[in-house]
Amino acid sequence: MAVVFGSMEWYEQVKELANKDEGFKKGTADWEGAVRTVVIMDEELLKDYSREEYVRGFMSTVSLMSKEQRAQFEGTPMGNLMKKLGYSLDVDIATIDPAESAKRFSQLTLDDVKGVEMHGVFEPYHGILREMRPIMPDEYKDARFTLSGPYSAWKALCSGKQTSVQLVMSGKMKLEGDMSYMMKHMAAMNALTKLYSQIELV
Amino acid sequence: MYFEIDSGIRENEELTMLREQTHKFAAEVIRPAAKELDQMEPRKVAQKDSPYFDVMKQMKKMGYHRMQVLKEHGGLELTPDEIHIINEELGWGSVGLTTAIGVDSIPLAMASLAGSPELIEEVVRPWMEDTEGKYHGCWPVMEEAHGSDYVIGMSYPYPEEFGNKGFVTADRDGDGWVINGAKSYWTSSAPCANYAFLIVNLPPHRSIADIGGCIVPLTLPGVTQGPPIDKLGLRDDPQGELAFDNVRIPAHYMLLAEPVFGRFATKGVISSTSCGMACMFTGLARAAFEEALKYTRERVQGGRPLIEHDVVKLKLSDMFLKVETARYFTRVVLRHVSERSRALTFDQSTAHALSAQVYATNIAYEVAHQSRQLHGANGLTKDYLIEKLYRDATAGLMEDGANEALSLEAAYSFLEEGRYTTE
């Protein structure tokens, strides 16, 4: 089933795929440590989110947050974005009409989404993907690595046209953390991000 | 021709054929052209009507520049054993022209491994389709102010000690990059090349560790290619300076834009080139050994051919040992480095790769020296191949890193990577 990048379904599919994949098991056999992921909103995202299915995917992750958690976004770029879309942070997600939100997304400019980030985590551990989910910005602050980049770079990764290592080397993505460990375990990074390209996106 | 001790290779018909075919090319095309180029004025070597370009064209027809390029981009993606066999045979022919085809493929291989789909379309594909020798690559790393610094700086923990002046710099400029500075006149093939995989210093330009790398068409405004230098060895590969004055490249030509990765990736590239050096200098050592065998069979002193004297046999045995150990050590290292480099995993064990280069170039120099000594005064004349082999072997101790610097970096590397434990 085709899914939206970054939606709950997408995270679940990656996890399922990884835990059946021999290449992943081998590539991450000695890996220890979480990787925090940061997707930065850009023009390509605005284009995608003008489609109803994408908004539905986005809302599926927002709906995982409690109202208290959502309140933490007050005054942040994400909070401001919700306001620009016409929603309060404690809105009942079930009442949001995806078609209407997609229309509102299509009227936004790059300035409106400046600084908006979506966070996630993946944590392979000795051949098993034990954690793979969206997270709050303050979670996993001490993760061994942070992999961040604009939405378009993540999409390039999902299309299989470029690997995470290529994207990081060319500066399209940023990788921070324990680099001497990463140097010896780059295969693990590639083993996971290679799976992204096997997931069909809407 | 030597006896292949590894039965897996000896009994493999395809590899045996590849060796014979490459050897024939090295003997019939490379050696005679290299001899002619060796005795020409450097300026003439780099001129369009020089045999240099004919040989490059023929090497491209044979596909030697495509060895490392991924199949999906039109390359051959040869196995490490195939790469090893080809490089040793070409090096047997001449290390100068082998260096030329080697550096030619660096921008290509880097663009294929790390480039965006646009770069593959703009540079790699047309280059792959070129049978006329229109494209020619080079690999400028060192500057006048920084030679060994680049080698030792890969793992040395205090690279800022090497200063922060004299680099070729790249700075962001709108959605592209702008490049300034000059690379050393030791850049192989630079006077003839039209593309470079250029090593640059990235912002904030604190030290040699702020390293990056990009593809630069040398036809861009602001690039100056210096004249070929006159030198002792590798005279069949023209070398010269490259200067960059506000040269602008688009963002997707910058392959290594992050210093941390630039440092790892450069170690990866140097590990691959070190393996190439080790293969071709094993070839040179073998050529020098064969010249000694030939000469000592013919030359009679003390009433019998030199080869019949036990003291000469002992020397030949020592040379044999050196050539054979270089071949088999290099082959095993190349297998590991090649596999890991293609996977872009940066765990290729640089220490092994650099040590293979140091070992092969050291023994090539020693064997060439021993062989030249066995040639008596004839070994000092241009009538005998050993004279050129000896000069080329001398250059091998410095090419792609002084052996002392490579050894030092190998030590830093295996200590840092924790690959040698005593538990």
Ligand SMILES: Cc1cc2nc3c(=O)[nH]c(=O)nc-3n(C[C@H](O)[C@H](O)[C@H](O)COP(=O)(O)OP(=O)(O)OC[C@H]3O[C@@H](n4cnc5c(N)ncnc54)[C@H](O)[C@@H]3O)c2cc1C
């Ligand atoms: C045939 C040939 C081909 C080449 N091709 C290329 C090419 O394609 N691209 C390119 O960029 N360069 C190329 N080079 C340049 C080559 O990489 C450099 O010459 C080499 O790295 C040494 O640098 P250098 O000549 O500046 O010597 P230096 O670095 O000045 O070294 C001089 C001496 O000092 C020693 N030394 C240096 N640093 C230290 C230290 N910290 N501690 C103790 N001793 C030290 C060295 O071992 C050496 O003996 C080529 C050179 C040759 C000879």
